[in-house]
Amino acid sequence: MILSCKEASHLVSEGLDRRLGLAERVALRLHLAICDGCSHFRKQMLFLRKAMRRLAESD
Amino acid sequence: MKDFRSRVEGERAYLLRYARLQLRDGHAAEDVVQETLLAALAGEAGFAGRSNLRTWLTGILKHKIVDALRRVAREAPLAEEEGEFDALFDQTGHWREPPSGWEDPDSLLQQKQFLAALERCLAGLPQKSARAFMMREHLGFETDDICKELGITPTHCWVLLYRARMALRECLQETWFSK
Numbered sequence: 001m002i003l004s005c006k007e008a009s010h011l012v013s014e015g016l017d018r019r020l021g022l023a024e025r026v027a028l029r030l031h032l033a034i035c036d037g038c039s040h041f042r043k044q045m046l047f048l049r050k051a052m053r054r055l056a057e058s059d
Numbered sequence: 060m061k062d063f064r065s066r067v068e069g070e071r072a073y074l075l076r077y078a079r080l081q082l083r084d085g086h087a088a089e090d091v092v093q094e095t096l097l098a099a100l101a102g103e104a105g106f107a108g109r110s111n112l113r114t115w116l117t118g119i120l121k122h123k124i125v126d127a128l129r130r131v132a133r134e135a136p137l138a139e140e141e142g143e144f145d146a147l148f149d150q151t152g153h154w155r156e157p158p159s160g161w162e163d164p165d166s167l168l169q170q171k172q173f174l175a176a177l178e179r180c181l182a183g184l185p186q187k188s189a190r191a192f193m194m195r196e197h198l199g200f201e202t203d204d205i206c207k208e209l210g211i212t213p214t215h216c217w218v219l220l221y222r223a224r225m226a227l228r229e230c231l232q233e234t235w236f237s238k
Contacts, residue, residue, distance in 0.1 A: 004152025006145075013221040017195065017202040018213070037157025044228055047164045051177055052196035054168045 003031040008038045012045055063106075067099050070116050077117065080178065081124050081193050083186065087131075091123040098123075121198060128190060129208060144225045158228070161236050173235065180230035184223055191216060192223035 003011070008031045011024055020028065032039050074095060078088035098119055099106070106115050149155055167173040184192065191209060194200040200208070206216045 004148070005154045005157075006148040006152035009225075010217075010221055013224050014217045016224075017217055017220055035157075037154045040158040040160050041228075044158060044161055044164075045224055047161065048224060048227055049196060050165075051168060051174075055174055055177060056197050056199075058174055 003027050005031075005035060005038055008032070008035065009041055012038070012042045016045065016049060063103055064100060066112055067096055067116065070113055071096065073113065074116060074120050078120060078124060080181065081197065082127060083182065083189060087127055091120065091127050094123050095120045125198075125208070128194070144222065147225070158232075161231075176231065176235045177227075180227050180234065183230060184226055188219045188223035188226065191219040192227075195220055 008028060011020060011028045014020065015028070032042060071092060074092045075088055078091050079085065082088050082091065095116060099116055102119075106112065109115050147155060181189065181193075191205055194205045194208065195202065202213065202216055202220075206213050209216070211219075
């Protein structure tokens with residue numbers, strides 16, 4: 001399964017909400033290994049989650 | 060008793076801010092905070108022995124917010140489509156503008172200014188996505204529970220959460236990281 005960036009971005013997001021299947025995880029990992037844009041995107045999504053935690057705890 | 064009442068009142072502004080962020084409606088926020096304060100005063104015994112008043116009040120408030128969200132979902136089923144993100148990708152599904160790295164994001168979490176920018180971006184989210192996203196990331200619901208509360212399928216839920224994240228990313232990129 002070859003992913004486009006669009007599909008990869010969906011899987012990155014869904015990975016935060018459900019457990020991805022094995023095929024999805026492999027395909028995503030392969031894509032991320034060769035795609036800087038999506039790798040940045042993934043880091044940004046993880047950061048957003050952290051930031052929301054921080055906001056929930058703040059003041 | 061008088062002391063407890065004034066301490067509870069002292070948390071009103073904090074609770075209101077919290078409720079506004081979740082409900083995105085000033086009146087609804089005032090209502091749930093009022094209910095929370097009344098419930099707290101009536102239930103002072105429930106607080107006895109606990110160390111943190113704010114945490115206790117926030118716990119009550121969360122329940123009131125969930126009730127309010129449920130009411131809204133029942134009364135006003137929202138219109139569907141709220142903006143797609145297809146425009147971000149070309150016909151082959153590649154980024155038109157690939158995301159670039161955000162510099163040292165972790166240190167931003169200590170900056171009040173950044174958190175304020177994040178709140179402004181949250182306030183700009185389409186309502187339905189925002190509701191799912193806040194339940195997920197702010198109140199810490201599991202996805203299954205969000206689906207149940209909002210009466211939608213898991214697939215729909217994932218799409219809403221995706222849209223919220225995409226919109227937040229865009230907003231932060233424009234209003235913070237590109238500056």
